[in-house]
Amino acid sequence: MSQGKKMTGGEAIVQSLVRNGIDTLFGIPGVQTYGLFDALQRNGKRIRVVTPRHEQTTAYMAMGYAKSTGRIGAFSVVPGPGILNTTAALCTAYGVSAPVLGITGQVPSDYIGSGKGHLHELPDQLATLRTLTKWAARIEHTSQVPEVMHDAFRQLQSGRPRPVVVEMPWELFTAAAPVTPIEPPAVYPQIEIDPDSIARAAALLKEARNPLIMVGSGAQHAAPEVLALAEQLQAPVVSWRGGRGIVSDEHPLGFTCASGFRRWAETDVVIGIGSRLEMMWFRWPDLGKQRRLINIDIDPVQMVRLKPAVGIVGDAARASRGLLEEIRRHEGARASRTEEFLALKARTHADIQKITPHVQYLAAIRQALPRDGFFVEEICQAGFTSFYGFPVYQPRTYVTAGHQGTLGYGFPTALGVKVGNPDKCVVSITGDGGFLFGLQDLITAAQYRINLVVVVFNNGAYGNVYRDQQRLFEGRTIGSELSNPDFVKLAESFGIAGQRVQTPAQLAQALERAFAADAPALIEVPIDKDRETPPWEFLMPAPGA
Template identity: 35%
Template sequence: MHNCGTLLPRLLAKYGVEIVFGIPGVHSVELYRGLEQSGLRHVTPRHEQGAGFMADGYARATGKPGVCFIITGPGMTNIVTAMGQALQDSIPMLVISAVNRRADLAMGEGRLHELPNQGALVSGVCRFSHTLMDVRNLPKVLARAFAVFTSQRPGPVHIEIPLDVMVQDASGIDDSAWPLPSPPAAASRDIEQAAKLLGEARRPLLVLGGGAIGAAKPLTALAEKLGMPVINTNNAKGVVPGSHPLAVGGSPSLKHLRQELEQQADVVLAVGTEFGETDYDFFFLGDVDIRGKLIRIDIDAAQLCRNVKADIPLLGDAGETCVALEQQVTAADVEQQRAGRQRAAELRQQEEALRHEGYQAFFATIGEVVPEAIIVGDSTQPAYFAQVHHNCELPRRYFHSATGFGTLGYAFPAAVGAKLGCPELPVICLTGDGGGQFTLNELSSAAEVGEQVIFLVWNNQGHGEIRRFMDERDIAQIGVNLHTPDYAALAEACGMKGYRASDPAEFERCLRAAVAHSGPSLIDVSEAGLASGYPW
């Protein structure tokens, strides 16, 4: 039988999809009809939110869209949070779900898993939602989805397939992939204006967001050509290597970097960044107010009209636009290039002076024992430290959910997705004992997958960051001091190695043991023994 369920995985494979994250249900089993023959791997999380977070971690680590198969109704309501995180951080994700038969849609007759309008439910957390009304349209709709991923600002796309469309005859339908458009570059006249302004600058500054993640080479060349210090947001860590003499490190939320951005730089080039609150105002200093000239590069026209007004907006892909800009711009003289490196060194020294010794030692141990690791963080104290102080030599080696949408429970499943996408690299999961309880069930998924992911649970017996907020506002600590399960024992029960670390030396020993183990491991790390106080 050749129907929609056999056509779909064949089409996905043509677009380079390798893994599908999903939980089969009675309404979605037809999606699985052709999966075995397609060569696609299926990974089963324990909750649809976990499926979304796995797809998100896979996409961030690889740059390729993560794909989910989801049932009707509760499957969609469960995955919405993960789609929201992916939308906020512009992560490519394809969510394919079932929906009731076409004749039953919006009838309100109490069908299994029925919602009045699934598309409306997810409309606020995706780039578009489409109801497939005829199997013959599937190739065109998938092409639209992958065009979003490759040539526009990416984010989740939702395609729902009615139960009767799933079983439609798909014989004779062309299953070849559609040629996809290349991402656009900014208009040449705008490039010329920006190049002229940068060429005349005496204190230029480069600021990078997640939209710059694929433009490391041209951005590094441009920074070197002009002697521009480089500030990166969390999602742009490693785009310019942290060890580069022009890399400032830190976070644009730091007071001294905000001052450089707002008052000292005469021309700011901002690439693929929305100037969002969680990147630029994490310490509540107020809205960004840039006194110098601002050039913004973004693939999304609407984004160029949000938060901070640009003197020269450049609409286009970061890589394509920066290549054109680097070719046009006049190189700074040797003295100005030297002055740029000196500015970067001074800014970096100020950031280094702010580092918390305990948290710094924690990350130094990870770097020594597990070099080249991808670190996947949740909303937890070490991740807040890392957002400001952890540097990377390559992009896609650190990401977390603490910025943007700010979900809890992200890291357990996202780390599994990252490892599946990059099996050759070590993967470290970094979560808190409170946030980890949102998706504890995905430890079972990790054991089933069997890949070597090292889960670090930062244990402070509850929601430590919210405790701090309550204390600062003289509010009683209600709902934040949690019963914490024995994570190491839970790990063993799920079929992986479990360890406990109560001081730095013990943490290093446990980490080395986890590295030596071929499968997944979990280390319950006592905050009290490794870092006193908050990360800043």
């Protein structure tokens, strides 16, 4: 693209996407964005367009793509009700710090804010988007496309990654004007880490006898550095949802929340890396012990929220590496605690077997899923149990909704995971309730050959609601028991292989066949809702447990 070349707004946006490395866009065209999709069609070999059957799925797929690859996930829908349909995915992407780019339209420029009721008009769409994203902006002339898109990509690739949305009035997608490109930098500027904070953290750790590291999604790219720091300190690395896989569960220092709590009473210093530290301030009781906190996070506001003894603002990998180097300047290797930690983990593994039948079904999935395969959880009994009951071996291979707990996100998000990782096996687990939020996109899997395997745990209920109503309201239930279709026949009606299994062994065999077939598949697992063991004993341990 030469300087000052005349092009439409849609063409200019596509050129910006290509320049910034976007190779896939999940989107549904509509009248306001015809010019964008026409430009995408004419650049079809450079950007793949996947069109699902619900606008919410476009953003969920972009989130799954982003979280599993570490690259930007992009989506596009029409304004008004179209962009509003994506908001559950946007707030989830915001919560899990996913770099998601949304592109939407607007009413024609002359009607913005007029209140005349133009097609898809909102009172203030941009203000609405700014409550759900890191950054949102409007392109008000075709010539502004490179500048606004450059700002969008800078927001996505610097500081804490979170979704951003760009809107453009209807007429500009086809309005031509001279456009001057902006080349993206090789590397976006990084926050400089304060060496004094590194020194103070190292001094605090020098006196620590039982340090513990907590990791979240902000450390997914820093797995080698986190492990090296943990090995120097002989500190367990406890993962919670977004941190799963940063240190393999097979490693002596790789702890789930269930095994990590067994070390909590003895812990004297906590190192939080890229994590909200939800376990520390919400899920784990204090047990009467004062602990010092060292917090590493790229988001400086986290230091205000968590008030650590030492706050290190910066990238997780660089900060962890710098802290390790400072520690090694002053002390040698610590005595190995491998045998102690392996014994503790073995006891925890034995204890969680009581969470039937889901620990056993999760073990069957782990048996069939390759080590580098992807597992996408969902808000269901199996999903909650997977927080500690599903072994994870590599970063990014466990995809979660994080603290939003977004019911129904799992299946559409897993579609995006598979698109981003076409050569890897991907399994989506879901309950019957959540799955019906987005089942129409089974046809998207069939149409685009998105060879995802979805496992539907069918207990005929919103399981947590059902159990809580029984427990808290003298056995009375309302709205928590569900009537369901025949899931196997449903899958087959979409042209997707469906089967039903009754045991963990059958599930493992069914998964192995599905992965070998390399085609979309659905496996139903009937569950008796009155015989499920609640997973909460290991998620919200009582004081003194």
